[in-house]
Amino acid sequence: MQAEYRQRREQLMAKIGNSTAIFRSATTAVMHNDVEYNFRQDSDFFYLTGFNEPEAVVVLAPHHSEHRFVLFVQPKDPEKETWTGYRVGVEAAKELYGADEAYSIAELNEKLPKYLEKADRIYYHLGRDEKFNNTILKHWRGLIATYGKRGTGPIAIEDSNFVLHPMRLVKSQAELELMRKAINISVEAHNHAREFTQPGRYEYEIQAEIEHIFRLRGGVGPAYPSIVASGANACVLHYIENDRQMQDNELLLIDAGCCYGYYNGDITRTFPVGGKFTPEQKTIYDLVLSAQLQALAQVQPGNSWNLIHDTAVRVLVEGMLDLGILQGNIDELIKEEKYKPYYMHRTGHWLGLDVHDAGMYKQGEETWQILQPGQILTVEPGIYIAPNVKPAEGQPEVDNRWRGIGIRIEDNVLVTESGHEVLTAGVPK
Template sequence: MIKEKEYKKRRDHFAQKLQKNSVAVLCAAPQRVRSNDTEYPYRQDSNFYYLTGFKEDNAALVFVKKTTECKVYLFVQKKEPTLELWTGKRLGSKEAKKRFLVDNVYIISKLNPKTKEFLEGAKNLYYDFKAQNEKIEQLKTLSKNILEFKNAASIVEKMRLIKSSSEIALIKKALKITKEAHHKAMWASKQLSFEYELQAEIEYIFKKNGAYSDAYTSIVASGDNANTLHYVDNNKPLKSGELILIDAGCEYDYYSSDITRTIPVSGKFTKEQKELYQMVLDVEKKIISMIQPNILRSKLQSEAEKLLCKGMVKLGILQGDVKKLLKEKAHKKYFPHGIGHYMGLDVHDQNPYKDKKDKEISLKAGMILTIEPGIYLPQDDKKIPKKYRGIGIRIEDDILVTKDGYKNLSIDIKKEIKDIEVYSSL
């Protein structure tokens, strides 16, 4: 659990980044309608949560910086017993004042009049340019004297690049739960009939252990389905002799895990499956070993592509000179995605990959990213040796960059061929 003092420290850091004579407004995520009068389970906006730890909707955080001093105000929904009867208890302004280390707390109905007051004499208005929120649109109409609009999200997202010890602890907790879920899948696959049954086993483990939300829609892709990168139908039969690509991770107290394992339905890899799997695993381990402060993600990407291309030539999936194939991007047909991404409050954290000069940001201690090489060989691709057609493999781990190199936070989730086969037979 992250303490209020840490959220206060984040708000102070954000305030330091604001120019003088500025107002910054960040809003809670709105409720999203699923159909008619039913809504999706609520999930707070990640940037708003990062600065507050507040999980309710209909809220806003306002920074008012005239000179060097910055005042911070939180706006929350008023407590209404009738509404709470239907949708649950609210913290309310009185309790929020006790909990949050801000200068004042107001009810949300005062957001417009108070912000109109705050905007007097202000020259800059910061808000999240991507936010689709009617409160922001209303505020923009009040800002007639504003000379410049600035993106508040870009400041917060840069702050989110480096994880604190408490954030790392939450991600480790998410991974501990995810480990149990993937190991259960290895054991259960041969006993089940459909992809969705395996998905249910995985997500049961998530919720049983207090991870009430999936970090993303689980991918349980057997056979040729694994060659659709974002396959989420999860409704096909599980067939003995095929592999299952399982990309599934939970979210624990808003922090994500993101793990992919590829396992045999029957518990045993065929010779051809072993050849492909070991190639991908060797690439993954090599790329992970390269991680250290100041290395560029583009270097990890290019090395992964080179190694996978060499492996494809060795197995007869591609023919020709490796350098020429890389130049022609022939390998991209079977490895079309990136080697990994930042991870944290979002499974795909929207942290900057480039600086203001459009120069790539190198890795720094405290960053967490995924490493996920793969190979995808469609059933209908006649250029591939027949024995490999219909196989898709991806192996993904979550890596913390340390001051001396890296730490694989998901190292305990089985991925060696012999370990998967042993675990499947338990």
């Protein structure tokens, strides 16, 4: 993979020209008191380096005569490593990760200016680490103050996301292999969960079976907190308590995906706990499935991103009109978003290193992203009729027979040269 990381850095440096790009590693997060969560590297940082330690900084300076790729890392420290794990260290960072130069992170303030003073601008994303944001701003202000004496230096800071994230949006062959692995493990886990589910079991039992397979197959673990939502819990989009006992004649919605090599699967399936739909459940399920299949058909290179959502919404609204859940003119209902009490989210998102992956959806007020080969996205329409749902203004009260039904169907889809490939087709729907 080092050749892949190097190629990504070269591509990014070609885009920024006579500028310097700076990327900060993720910070450690505290779970409680002095216990930390497992470390998870910042996705941009990992995309460019594969380096998986905190307290690190990447500097890309294509204009520098010797050091175009510089790493600042934690130095070796046997005493600290005894407690918190081995560190790569400064010398090995050059050897293992191909840096032109590496320094201790303690030297950042001393060494960074020489990689900035001849740059036209700084590419840096002002993230959640306010202390580091202020460090970058301090250096920039200092260089601006002395610009007149040198005649060179960065006159602006530009967000690196707008240069790097279009690169992340189209997956390489190496990325596709990791995505397929994450998704295949997710498929196995979902199929096992469906077979394991029965009335009387608890949602957390299903969660345990799913996440056991994630780790058993070499995954890092869940890509996000697993959603195992039975009955009316399925109407809560990000339900994660997973503590209810499942009953016969109700549905189970599972939204879970495996993280493998930092890449993620994201699958949702909804099925009857006891193995058989009630007539009302089957009616809503068939409607959501129809919306999903018609939306999937729009995943074609050259099509607009929003065409997928618009297609799903029209199918869902037409179906809810037929069922009496909505009333009125279909075009007006869509324009005024009268369906939102029952379908409140978009129909998908990009998928990759992040579950909601990097990449623009819209450029300007009217121009949506155009699909192109190598992109991976989710297609996930749903209908959620909560027990206490309040219809939109002017819409009828919902018949009790529909209340408490929540259904979502989600697949991971690769845009190909000739159309698309449903990577999660191994989970029945």
